[in-house]
Amino acid sequence: MDNSAEIQNSSTKGVFINTYGCQMNVNDTERMFSLLEMLNYQSVPSPEQASLIIINSCSVREKPVHKVHSEVGRYRLLKEKNPALRIGVAGCVAQQEKKRLLKDIPVLDFVFGPDNIDQLPEIVGDLYKSEDSLMKAKFQHGEGYHVETMIRNPGVSTFVNITKGCDNFCSFCVVPFTRGRERSRPLTELIKDIQSLTKRGVREVTLLGQNVNSYKSDCGTNFGGLLRAVAEDTDVERIRYTTSHPKDFDQELVDISQQYRSKICDYIHLPVQSGNSEVLERMNRGYSREEYLDKVRMIKDTIPGVALSTDIIVGFPGETREQYEDTASLLEEVKYESIYAFKYSPRPFTKAARWPDQITDEEKSDRLNRLFELQKRISGELSQKYLGQVKEVLVENFDEKKGNNNGRTTENKLTHFPGRKDLVGQLIKVKITKALPTILHGEII
Ligand code: SF4
Incomplete structure (x- = not known):
């Protein structure tokens, strides 16, 4: 039937x-x-x-x-x-x-x-x-943000909304117009929510918001305080979060990540969008290239070995070839493990959509392709450091046909290794035997 x-x-x-x-x-x-x-x-x-x-x-x-x-x-x-x-x-x-x-x-x-x-x-x-x-389609202005995570079959790893909306108004982004002003869920509700997810078998949560760093609970707890509370007051074994905004990423947050490193993953997604300060200003991002690089240094100095990834827009209105090259050189300087790069495209209601100096699609495609080529080389080089290392992998699933388990290291590296179905949900030590730009292969030790 x-x-x-x-x-x-x-x-x-x-x-x-x-x-x-x-x-x-x-x-x-x-x-x-x-x-x-x-x-x-x-x-x-x-x-x-x-x-x-x-x-x-x-x-x-x-x-x-x-x-x-x-x-x-x-x-x-x-x-x-x-x-x-x-x-x-x-x-x-x-x-x-x-x-x-x-x-x-x-x-x-x-x-x-x-x-x-x-x-x-x-x-x-x-x-x-x-x-x-x-x-x-009315925004629920003025009311608190009270939602319980609703997932029919939570797996090993689950996303948990902590904020919604955004107040930043980056000049290319439609989110503040479609998701409204930023609001945060109360801390106590979040802790209860995560605790009930762990009782259903969740081992890892990713705290989710448009700008998680500006989380502010009704009781005044900031994002660092939330991370600490999730690490201390719930049974969850791994904590990730996305998306961070560089302007709100501070030393306190990095210190807390270091302090609770056994739970808070060594992976930070820190969207830069452009490597040129003038473009960043026109994007209304609230930081310059130098300020962004200072934050990267702060993170790397406090959490050695941390993996970074980023979002990039190429061909923002008025972006010159030289300004684009600044983005390419930023990739070389920061050495991200991975990037999410897109061609700029105008969005309704946004300031940048009204600007006259739009870049041709051909030029945007060329810039994007060159960026991907560059990143492929960087990811390949960085990946080699994992070769021979023993990594703890949270096993997410088992591929019956191939006989492989698939999971992620704390650095968010996808890792395959010959395994068993009953390992799903466990933290397993795996020796890395092959390191490709985006995937690691290994064996259980
Ligand atoms: S890009 Fe991110 S921070 Fe900027 S307005 Fe959009 S959601 Fe907010």
């Missing part, structure tokens, strides 16, 4: 959610599934099997509105065959375009923003009461 027949024969209904974008969206989708499960919806692997379809959209990549239009267009035929089918758009494009989406795509039944996810059961209930389309 295939899955669709199973669903038709039971009282459950099928929901298909297609997720785009960042880890925040992945977490939001998981929350939607959990909320819909309470209404007897069950996740189905294809839109054809669903009575409810949600596109959880992202505004960060290219042509996001166009993508929503074309995806909903693909579902139009399904709706013609099944008029009871309901189609909605969530995420940043829903927040950004709201009424326009409903006006331009008549087949669409509802839109709701990232701040309205907890209203999903109410929205779905209302969908079947009338043929009118529904819109819930």
Whole structure:
């Protein structure tokens, strides 16, 4: 019996959610599934099997509105065959375009923003009461941020939202317009949340926010205090966090990371965006190249062996060849283990989108490719230091076909080694026998 027949024969209904974008969206989708499960919806692997379809959209990549239009267009035929089918758009494009989406795509039944996810059961209930389309895309201003992590099957490692929104208004970024002002979850609620995740088998948490370093609990605890509390007051064995903002990354935080090094991982993602101070100023990042490099020195001096990664935008409006070369030289200077680099593309509402001196796509592609080539060499060289070392790997899964376990070192290096299913969830000592730029291979000792 295939899955669709199973669903038709039971009282459950099928929901298909297609997720785009960042880890925040992945977490939001998981929350939607959990909320819909309470209404007897069950996740189905294809839109054809669903009575409810949600596109959880992202505004960060290219042509996001166009993508929503074309995806909903693909579902139009399904709706013609099944008029009871309901189609909605969530995420940043829903927040950004709201009424326009409903006006331009008549087949669409509802839109709701990232701040309205907890209203999903109410929205779905209302969908079947009338043929009118529904819109819930209001920021919940002035209220605290109280969410419990909702994950149907938490694995070994799980993301936990600690803040939402952002107050920084980098000139290229749409997040403050789609996710609203920054708010932090209360410390006590977070600790309770993480503790209940560890009881469900979670061994590692990644604390998640647009700018985790500006976390501020209702009781005044800052991000360093939160890290300390998670390390001391929960049973979680590994702690990671993302995303950091260099302007808010301070010595106290590095000292706490060093003090609780047995739990807080030796890996910091510190987005630089550009290696040129003038570009950084136009990006409204709040630091210069020199100030960023000072922070990198501070981190490396306090936590020897720490692995760093970063985000980079190439071809920001007005970026000259010389300014781009400063980004390339920063890579050589910092020596990141990995980078996430993108071509600049204009986003609605943002200042940079209105600037006239946009760089051609050809030039942006050339800069990006050269940066990737450079990073490949650096990652390859850095990786060699792991050869022969014994690393502690948190085992995330077991590949039955290959007989391999896969996991991560504290430096976030993906590591494969011949193993067993029962090792999943354990911290295992592995001797590294082969070091590729992005993957390590080893054997259990
Ligand atoms: S810090 Fe800047 S790039 Fe990051 S979410 Fe906020 S506005 Fe966007």
